[in-house]
Amino acid sequence: MDFEDTPEEAAFRAEANKWLSANAKLRGAKKSADDMAEMENGAAAEMAASKAWQKKKAEAGYARITWPKGQGGIGGTPMQSIIFGQEEAKYDVASGGPFAIGLGMCIPTLMAYGDEAAKKRYVWPAVCGDEIWCQLFSEPAGGSDVAGLRTKAERDGDEWVINGQKIWTTGAQFSDYGILLTRTDPNVPKHKGLTMFYIDMHDPAVEVRPIKQASGGSGFNEVFFTNLRVKDSQRLGEVGQGWQVALTTLMHERLAVGGGQGGGLDEKALMGLARTLELEDGPAIKNASVRERLADWYVRSAGLKYTTYRTMTALSQGKQPGPEASIAKIVVAAKLQDLAAFAMELEGEVGALKGDDAPAAGAFQMGWMSAPGLRIAGGTDEILRNIIAERVLGLPQDVRVDKDVPFNKMPTGR
Amino acid sequence: MNFDFSDDQKLLKDQARKFLTEKCTTKTVRKVFEGSDGYDATLWKQIADMGWMGTAIPEEHGGLGLGYLELCVIAEELGRALAPVPFSSTVYLFAEAIMIAGSDEQKAKYLPKIAAGELIGCFARSEGPGAVTPKSTRAAFKGGTLTGKKLAVSDGMDADFAVVLARSSDEPGERGLQLCVVDLKGKGVARRAQDSIDPSRKHAEFTFNGAAAEALGKPGEGWSNTSQVLDRAAVMTAFEQVGGADACLVMAKDYAMQRYAFGRLIASYQAIKHKLADMYVNTELARSNAYYGAWALSTGARELPLAAAAARVSATQAFDYASKENTQTHGGIGFTWEMDCHLFYKRSRDLALNLGPQRTWKDKLVTELELSNAA
Incomplete structure (x- = not known):
């Protein structure tokens, strides 16, 4: 048992560092408040810088390390991808956030189901950051129950006409393309009448409206389609096979959304705060209830960190990681909410302030306001628990009253 | 990155599990739990014999000289099986105390007997309810004799030495404290069996009245030792707790997959599924923290105090949650004496209480975090 690189991994790490140091500067300490702001607004602030850095990485084969040469990768291992990420985090470079969904979910789906011409046309511009993709699945009527979606696609000769609405689309406001899940047959049970397309987000029949979140930021959008016409060649998979195609995408989603969120707002930040505050009985850091909570959150953070190490070990040894990797988001999101609220309690009445008027530049307030979203986005806490129960523990699915009912015969409410 | 047990260690674990599945069923546990014997x-x-x-x-003292990683995989299986043997008192506490603070003569005297299974040891700290502190420690070791009282000593009735x-x-304060070893069969030692919540691990009260005792380690080092x-x-112990938590998850799952209510398997209700998912999450976090503890222990890393506290807190929480929610998943039948849930x-x-409560370990954890941040 050790935390050392294998000789091959060490060599790759050195190589990555050599390239990084030639192309970027080491970064200073990042503020929790900055991380929180990025999480809020989908990292759109420094788009030009993000695109430029992405292109550099793609040309060097560091943008998608596991992908083939010439497609932004080097045909590398998942472990090499992790190592590069660890090293890159030490440098002052623009966020790769805008490309995460496209490269993590959309392009892999296109690679699995698109034709050769589409792959040739879209993969490289996406991987080098010239074109940004979004994922158009969730709808007002289908959140956790994505297959309940209503956006309609009707065939018209060699084209399809699409009408309807999507919601919670991350990055739609700066996306060039999107993959879109539609209903093509309402007369069959819900999972059987879906079809997937990719679309041009600049088409005038596509309207993007930012959603103002409860937290005040706008990382998500509503997207409306009014008689949007797409060619049948933009279909991904067979007509009626959209659910299988979507599962490919969603399989990638949890890997992309799962880890690393919650910014830098953890028990270390709380400890920093507790060092500076006085409570009724003296310094907050000496208070028994503060120490108890710090320990509770520390063991959850550390448990996740070392769970990641176990996953990395499996990858390093060329094995399939175990199911333990699926627990991250449940733990992180709930912890962020509790920890941020506790920090605000320590701040007392001043905790009701935010931004620069609050301690730590309002990082805890921002985390507290964002946390409800994090508990929902990319699979709610409840859906993630279902997934662990069903896929990891092998428990049966809930009774599905809608399973064999044609979609247009299903009851609807709000 | 090689944060996992080796194939040999996993093989040892499989063998231990196979052996205990066969030789240590809950019937075996109940023989001690319901009987007067202190262990099986x-x-x-x-x-x-194994x-x-x-x-x-170490081999020079009659042991296998394998190491702590091997001991940790065995611990997990002992915990899973609720093995009713004085293993933790003898091996994790008594033997480790000898290895940490003992002279060469003491090591030569005690360790080979422990390795051969000929000596049962225990570790006595508490003298009353509340935290064990230098102030609460009044038992007096002077001039080679020990006088005072110790309570709630695990496996104390069957131990040969404490x-x-x-x-x-x-x-x-702690400068006045020292460890000592006492032959419990010697003069001036009175033992009384104490009722305990888990009678598969019997507890004892010791009254020392001028009992012969030998120093273990230097004066003033008792607390740090x-x-x-x-x-x-x-x-x-964290590995034992992870093993126990895992056993509870398996039990709860097996039951939920057989029990019908309102016309369907209770395992299909989200109220049950989410409970079991949380058991899984807590147990995996605890396992990962325990692995880190194992790494720190096996390499003698200076991170050991922090890693040990984290493993302790995490595993205590996981086993606590899994054991109570296992009972809850079983419903009424889970609250019967016949069912193994209790x-x-x-x-x-x-x-959770043996080795000190969570409160103590959490405080220690934060103290270690403060030290590591200051460094």
Whole structure:
């Protein structure tokens, strides 16, 4: 048992560092408040810088390390991808956030189901950051129950006409393309009448409206389609096979959304705060209830960190990681909410302030306001628990009253 | 990155599990739980024949000289099986105290007997309810004799020797403390069996009245030596707790997959599924923290106190949650004496208190975090 690189991994790490140091500067300490702001607004602030850095990485084969040469990768291992990420985090470079969904979910789906011409046309511009993709699945009527979606696609000769609405689309406001899940047959049970397309987000029949979140930021959008016409060649998979195609995408989603969120707002930040505050009985850091909570959150953070190490070990040894990797988001999101609220309690009445008027530049307030979203986005806490129960523990699915009912015969409410 | 047990260690774990599945069923546990014996002597003998007690004891002292990683995988299986043997008292506490603070003569005297399964040891700290502190430690070790009282000593009735935390001088606080070893069969030692929540691990009260005792480690080092012993024991106990939590999850799942209510398997209700998912999450976090503790223990890393405290807190929480929610998943039948749920519920609490409660470990954890941030 050790935390050392294998000789091959060490060599790759050195190589990555050599390239990084030639192309970027080491970064200073990042503020929790900055991380929180990025999480809020989908990292759109420094788009030009993000695109430029992405292109550099793609040309060097560091943008998608596991992908083939010439497609932004080097045909590398998942472990090499992790190592590069660890090293890159030490440098002052623009966020790769805008490309995460496209490269993590959309392009892999296109690679699995698109034709050769589409792959040739879209993969490289996406991987080098010239074109940004979004994922158009969730709808007002289908959140956790994505297959309940209503956006309609009707065939018209060699084209399809699409009408309807999507919601919670991350990055739609700066996306060039999107993959879109539609209903093509309402007369069959819900999972059987879906079809997937990719679309041009600049088409005038596509309207993007930012959603103002409860937290005040706008990382998500509503997207409306009014008689949007797409060619049948933009279909991904067979007509009626959209659910299988979507599962490919969603399989990638949890890997992309799962880890690393919650910014830098953890028990270390709380400890920093507790060092500076006085409570009724003296310094907050000496208070028994503060120490108890710090320990509770520390063991959850550390448990996740070392769970990641176990996953990395499996990858390093060329094995399939175990199911333990699926627990991250449940733990992180709930912890962020509790920890941020506790920090605000320590701040007392001043905790009701935010931004620069609050301690730590309002990082805890921002985390507290964002946390409800994090508990929902990319699979709610409840859906993630279902997934662990069903896929990891092998428990049966809930009774599905809608399973064999044609979609247009299903009851609807709000 | 190689943060996993080796293939050999996993093989040892599989063998241990196979052996205990066969030789240590809950029937075996109940024989001790419901009877007057302090432990299962047959099982203890079989474990000794396989050399488990000497897993981390060096070969020069009659052990297998394998190491702590090997001991940790065995611990997980003992925990899963609720093995009713004085393994933790003898191996994690007594033997480790000898290895940490003992002279060469003491090592030569005690370790080979432990490795051979011929000596049962225990560790005595508490003298009353509340935290064990230098102030609460009044048992007096002076001039080679020990006088005072110790309570709630695990496996105390069956132990041959005890390591005892005592006051050896009038120096204030921990500077006045020292460890000593007492032959429990000697003169001036009275033992009384104490009722405990988990009778598969019997507890004892010791009254020492001028009992012959030998110093273990230097005067003034009793507290720091105890601390080191507890760190090591916390890591290995965390593996027992993870094993126990895992057993509870399996039990709850098996039951939920057989029990019908309102016309369907209870395992299909989200109220049950989410409970089991949380058991899984907590147990995986605890397992990962325990692995880190194992790494720190096996390499003698300076991170050990922090890693041990984290493993301890995390595993205590996981076993606590899993054991109580296992009972809850079973419903009424889970609250019967016949069902095994309460064996785990009680063991979970016993392990949570033995070595000191969460409150103490959480405070220690944060102290270590403060130190590591300052460094």
